[in-house]
Amino acid sequence: MEKNVLLGHGSGGKLSHDLIKKIFVAYFDNEILRQQTDSALLKVEKTTIAFTTDSYVVDPIFFPGGNIGKLAVCGTVNDLAVSGAVPKYISAGFIIEEGFPLSDLETIVKTMADEAKKAGVVIVTGDTKVVNRGQCDKLFINTAGVGVVDDKNQEIAAGKNIGAGDRIIVNGSIADHGMTIMASRNFGNFKTDIHSDCASLNAMIHDVLDAGCRVKFMRDATRGGLATVLCELAESTGNGLVIDEKAVVVKENVRGMCELLGFDPFYVANEGKLVMVVAAEDAEKAVGIMQKHPEGKQSSIIGQLVSDHPGKAILLTEIGGKRIIDMLAGEQLPRIC
Amino acid sequence: MCLSIPAKVTSINGDTAVVSVGGTEYEASLQLLNDVKIGDYILLHTGFAIQKISEEDAIETLKVFKEFDELNEQIKPKLEE
Amino acid sequence: MKHIDEYRDRDLVDKLVKGIHAISKKEVVLMEVCGGHTWAIQKFGIPSLMPPTVKLISGPGCPVCVTDRRFLDHAVALSRLPGVVITTYGDLIRVPGSSSSLNEEKSRGADVRIVYSVLDALKIAKENPSKKVVFLGVGFETTTPPSAAGLINAMKENLKNFFLLSSHKVMPPAMSALIDEGVAINGYIAPGHVSVITGTSIYEPIPRSYSVGCVVSGFEPVDILQSIYMLVKQFENNDFKVEIQYKRAVTPEGNVKAREAINEVFRARDDWWRGLGTLPLSGLGVNDKYADFDAEKMIPVEIEETKEDKGCICGLILKGLKKPNDCKLFGTACTSSNPVGACMVSHEGACNAYYRFNR
Numbered sequence: 001m002e003k004n005v006l007l008g009h010g011s012g013g014k015l016s017h018d019l020i021k022k023i024f025v026a027y028f029d030n031e032i033l034r035q036q037t038d039s040a041l042l043k044v045e046k047t048t049i050a051f052t053t054d055s056y057v058v059d060p061i062f063f064p065g066g067n068i069g070k071l072a073v074c075g076t077v078n079d080l081a082v083s084g085a086v087p088k089y090i091s092a093g094f095i096i097e098e099g100f101p102l103s104d105l106e107t108i109v110k111t112m113a114d115e116a117k118k119a120g121v122v123i124v125t126g127d128t129k130v131v132n133r134g135q136c137d138k139l140f141i142n143t144a145g146v147g148v149v150d151d152k153n154q155e156i157a158a159g160k161n162i163g164a165g166d167r168i169i170v171n172g173s174i175a176d177h178g179m180t181i182m183a184s185r186n187f188g189n190f191k192t193d194i195h196s197d198c199a200s201l202n203a204m205i206h207d208v209l210d211a212g213c214r215v216k217f218m219r220d221a222t223r224g225g226l227a228t229v230l231c232e233l234a235e236s237t238g239n240g241l242v243i244d245e246k247a248v249v250v251k252e253n254v255r256g257m258c259e260l261l262g263f264d265p266f267y268v269a270n271e272g273k274l275v276m277v278v279a280a281e282d283a284e285k286a287v288g289i290m291q292k293h294p295e296g297k298q299s300s301i302i303g304q305l306v307s308d309h310p311g312k313a314i315l316l317t318e319i320g321g322k323r324i325i326d327m328l329a330g331e332q333l334p335r336i337c
Numbered sequence: 338m339c340l341s342i343p344a345k346v347t348s349i350n351g352d353t354a355v356v357s358v359g360g361t362e363y364e365a366s367l368q369l370l371n372d373v374k375i376g377d378y379i380l381l382h383t384g385f386a387i388q389k390i391s392e393e394d395a396i397e398t399l400k401v402f403k404e405f406d407e408l409n410e411q412i413k414p415k416l417e418e
Numbered sequence: 419m420k421h422i423d424e425y426r427d428r429d430l431v432d433k434l435v436k437g438i439h440a441i442s443k444k445e446v447v448l449m450e451v452c453g454g455h456t457w458a459i460q461k462f463g464i465p466s467l468m469p470p471t472v473k474l475i476s477g478p479g480c481p482v483c484v485t486d487r488r489f490l491d492h493a494v495a496l497s498r499l500p501g502v503v504i505t506t507y508g509d510l511i512r513v514p515g516s517s518s519s520l521n522e523e524k525s526r527g528a529d530v531r532i533v534y535s536v537l538d539a540l541k542i543a544k545e546n547p548s549k550k551v552v553f554l555g556v557g558f559e560t561t562t563p564p565s566a567a568g569l570i571n572a573m574k575e576n577l578k579n580f581f582l583l584s585s586h587k588v589m590p591p592a593m594s595a596l597i598d599e600g601v602a603i604n605g606y607i608a609p610g611h612v613s614v615i616t617g618t619s620i621y622e623p624i625p626r627s628y629s630v631g632c633v634v635s636g637f638e639p640v641d642i643l644q645s646i647y648m649l650v651k652q653f654e655n656n657d658f659k660v661e662i663q664y665k666r667a668v669t670p671e672g673n674v675k676a677r678e679a680i681n682e683v684f685r686a687r688d689d690w691w692r693g694l695g696t697l698p699l700s701g702l703g704v705n706d707k708y709a710d711f712d713a714e715k716m717i718p719v720e721i722e723e724t725k726e727d728k729g730c731i732c733g734l735i736l737k738g739l740k741k742p743n744d745c746k747l748f749g750t751a752c753t754s755s756n757p758v759g760a761c762m763v764s765h766e767g768a769c770n771a772y773y774r775f776n777r
Contacts, residue, residue: 004525014754183361188384188534192361256359256419260381261534262340264461319431319639321463326754326773333508334534336340336383336561340454341560341611343421359419366537368567369676378421380614380667383507383564384535388614388673390421394665398644399424 011331012223012269036236037157038219039083041149048154050085052076053144061108061138063184065177065196068141069108071271073115073123074200075222076145081202082218082274084156084209085147087119092126093142098133108139119200121145153209159217159277162237164307166216167283169276171204171290172298173197173249174226178268179257187334190260194253197295199272204293213286214279221273224328227266227313229275231327234313241313243303243325262335267328277305341382343390346375356381421666425638434643435467438650442471446653447602448646449738451593452609453480453767454637460771462639464646472650475738476768478592479609481556481585482509483736483767484691488724489556489585490515495719496552496583497528502717503546504530505539506554514757516725536568543572543580552713555584560611562586562702563676566683569704569711581713584703587689590620591700597628599694601737605631605649607642610664615680617672618660625658636664683708693736730759735768742772749773 008015025033032040039050054075061068073090080087092112096105116123155161176197183192201220209215221229226248234241250258250265258265272295278286283301290296313325344356344363354373356365363381367373370386379386450456456476459465465474478484494515497504504520511520511532524530529549533539536553543551555565565582572580589612597603608621613634621632631652635645645663652658662668680702689701704712729747734740742748742761752758754773761767 004522006521006525008521187532188363188538190361190363194361252419253360256357256361259342259419259422260358260361260363315463317461317463318426319428319462320435320467321639322466323460323463328754333511333532335509336507336557341614343419345420366567368570369563369673369679371675380611382560382611384537385564385567387560387563387611387676388667391666395421395424398663398665399430399640 008331010223011328012225012228013267013328013331016224017327035158037083038079039085039147039157041083041154041157048149048151050080050083050147050149050157051144052079052083053142054079056141056143057137058181059137060181060184061104063180063196064194065180066198067108067111068139069112070115070198072141072143073112073119073121074198074271076143077119077121077200077202078220078274080145080147081200081205082220083147083149084153084215084218085149086206087121087145087147087202089124090116090121090143090145092123094126094128095136095140096128096130097136097138098130100138105139115200119202156215156218159233159237162216162233162239162277162305164239164305165280166277166305167280167301168230168241168243168303168305169278169283169287169290169299170221170226170248170302171201171273171276171296173251173254174221174270174273175250175254175258175263175265175268177271178225179254179263181269182261182263183257188261190257192253192257194251194257197270197272199295201272201274201295204290204296205274207289207293208276208286211285211289213282213289215276215286216279217277219275221270221275223269225265225267225269226273226275227264227325228327230313230325233275233277234311237305238310239305240307240309240311241303242306243313243315245315245318247300247302249298249300263332266325267332280304341380341387343378344381346373346377346379349373349375354379354386356386422638425636425640427640430640431643434640434647438472438643438647439469441647441654442469442650443654445471445473446604446650447473447475448605448607448649449475449477449596449601449603450607451477451479451589452607452612453482454611455479455607455609455635455642456768456771458637458639458642464639464642468646472646474646476735476771477596477738478691478693478736480761480767481558481561481587482513483732483761484587484592484693485513485556485585486690486692486724487515487726488721489583490519491721491724492719493520493552493554493583494518494523495721496713496717497523497530499717499719501549502529503542503549503551504528504554505533505542505551506530507556508532510554510556512757516722536564540568540571540577540580543577544575547579550579550581550717552581552583552717555582555586558587558589558609558612559615559680562684563615563673563679566679569683569708570679572711573708581711581716582704583713584684586684586702587691587700588686588702591697592691592694593621593624594627595694595697596737597624597630599737601739603630603738604653605633607645607649608632608634610634610636610641610668613662613664613668613672615673615676618662618668618670621660625660629658631658632660634660634662634664634668636667693733727758732759732761732769735761742769745769
């Protein structure tokens with residue numbers, strides 16, 4: 001392994017997985033942690049609680065479509081919701097750099113309050129630390145969240161019931177968030193109107209579950225993008241995946257940015273997109289319900305699980321060719337080749 | 338080393354042009370290319386316009402596939418054997 | 419998107435694929451020598467559409483892959499000097515040098531910045547007059563004119579703190595060298611954007627001397643498939659020539675203005691290519707007129723002794739003599755997250771493309 005921590009270790013790809021496996025899971029090791037689900041499911045007497053945490057260090061902290069606070073609340077709500085839980089309570093810890101404008105802090109905190117209200121969660125505890133100028137990059141936020149998991153939804157987080165024939169659904173366009181951040185960092189000085197897809201998905205998920213659709217697995221497609229979730233799904237279930245490239249939605253303006261920088265949208269971060277595995281007979285119904293929500297207007301079935309090529313995710317390319325979808329090593333970088 | 342993208346010229350300001358790729362705009366250098374006009378499509382490579390895309394030749398390239406219709410008609414009986 | 423989507427049209431693709439299947443009778447080996455082609459061929463899954471007679475192999479088209487490890491060591495050494503800012507395209511950042519990479523140096527505090535264009539590097543130089551800004555120039559004839567423009571502008575604006583470290587190369591010597599070495603090739607899918615700059619007369623010696631066809635190809639699936647069709651047709655008819663498939667961007671004369679910029683700033687020199695050794699006049703160094711901007715001359719630094727990895731057969735893979743999975747290190751010691759050789763690091767190195775799309 002490398003001697004120092006690299007940016008790639010935080011990008012969600014193979015390097016991140018290695019770091020988690022070789023250091024964090026190795027030392028913290030326990031049955032619950034080994035499940036590696038988006039939220040840990042904890043039995044507290046007869047109830048199953050979902051518990052999750054995330055830290056937010058995005059730069060820039062304000063971007064089209066949101067800010068670091070919105071990311072924090074939506075991110076934690078979504079980690080709970082995709083694990084089959086009803087999100088209830090959130091904690092918020094702030095590490096603030098000396099000199100950070102109070103007006104900016106207020107804007108961010110107000111955003112968090114608005115988002116929490118929309119998602120139906122309460123921010124019940126928190127912490128604040130201030131560090132010397134230069135010791136953190138403007139503002140870091142950590143959120144932790146708890147939710148309650150109904151008995152019938154217990155299997156969703158780990159996806160133990162997935163089988164060949166199940167359909168794979170995504171709730172809309174991919175790569176919006178990551179390319180928004182790229183553009184906002186003024187890399188290359190591109191001017192664009194793309195904006196982040198940052199949103200809480202719990203209401204949409206709730207309606208799908210409430211309608212009785214047999215949802216077998218969900219994961220939000222954040223760092224590492226859609227491809228990373230598909231690879232993880234193939235590896236962990238031992239099934240093969242077949243994905244239809246034409247069914248995956250990419251907005252025109254996002255595509256333009258991707259083509260310019262040589263990015264593959266499949267590996268770009270999202271903040272309002274999930275991958276849902278549903279029993280074949282419920283797939284169309286689930287998509288119909290999702291499309292009625294603003295966060296799911298462009299929901300589509302993008303593929304299915306198969307018994308062939310176990311552990312591998314295969315892409316049917318837009319021209320009818322076939323190739324493997326692999327996990328990216330570290331962060332995707334702008335290239336000229 | 339060739340990632341170059343077709344981009345449409347939307348305005349020109351001396352040695353630079355604003356070009357658009359699917360809605361994203363960039364101020365490209367025209368230092369390496371002559372006779373660029375608004376409405377032209379250029380190939381954008383690492384910030385420079387390196388060539389104009391010929392609309393005529395693009396149409397020609399796509400037209401060539403007419404010959405394939407005939408070819409396919411010829412091979413159809415062979416494939417069905 | 420215009421000039422992209424039309425060339426991904428499924429009907430046209432199907433027609434071309436059927437056409438290739440129909441005319442290909444004998445086994446034919448086609449090599450592409452452009453990283454962009456390696457990438458596109460794998461990304462669209464083109465090998466899965468070919469008849470068994472058509473073999474597509476990857477050549478030394480990835481400039482990152484063929485670049486001497488010493489260039490990376492030089493960049494690493496410069497990055498360790500106080501007051502030096504290294505500006506580079508993203509492609510180079512993870513390429514392993516003998517003991518480190520630019521990414522490693524960045525994590526240790528070196529000022530290494532990824533830029534989209536040499537113009538961004540010039541801006542950094544102007545905004546930081548007390549720092550020495552070094553731009554890493556890699557790439558073939560497509561990317562050389564921008565580097566040239568960078569130095570022309572630096573001279574015009576009288577910048578004292580902007581430098582180029584050049585590892586630019588030219589393509590044609592490698593194409594001949596491969597056949598001279600005995601690599602069995604029946605046709606070249608010739609690099610589309612290199613040809614935009616150079617024009618096509620540079621390829622004329624290849625069909626003439628070697629009976630190997632050259633078709634200058636665009637980068638969309640329809641372009642590549644049409645080029646494959648044209649090469650197979652040449653081969654089946656024993657009629658080898660230079661043809662342009664990428665007519666909408668490539669002319670026989672190329673871009674004269676861009677070539678003038680190259681000639682203004684650079685001079686040809688012998689250069690070492692991984693897999694091919696030293697090829698005469700195959701590289702480009704900064705000429706005397708622009709010596710004040712040549713990092714090699716202006717920033718003295720000690721460079722460590724170059725160490726290559728045992729077992730890495732990038733050289734043979736770059737020549738198309740071996741496939742990535744012929745390498746003992748492939749998939750085990752050398753993976754895309756832990757690359758040993760340049761072919762695995764580079765986003766469109768043959769090993770990387772193979773590992774990610776084909777294993």
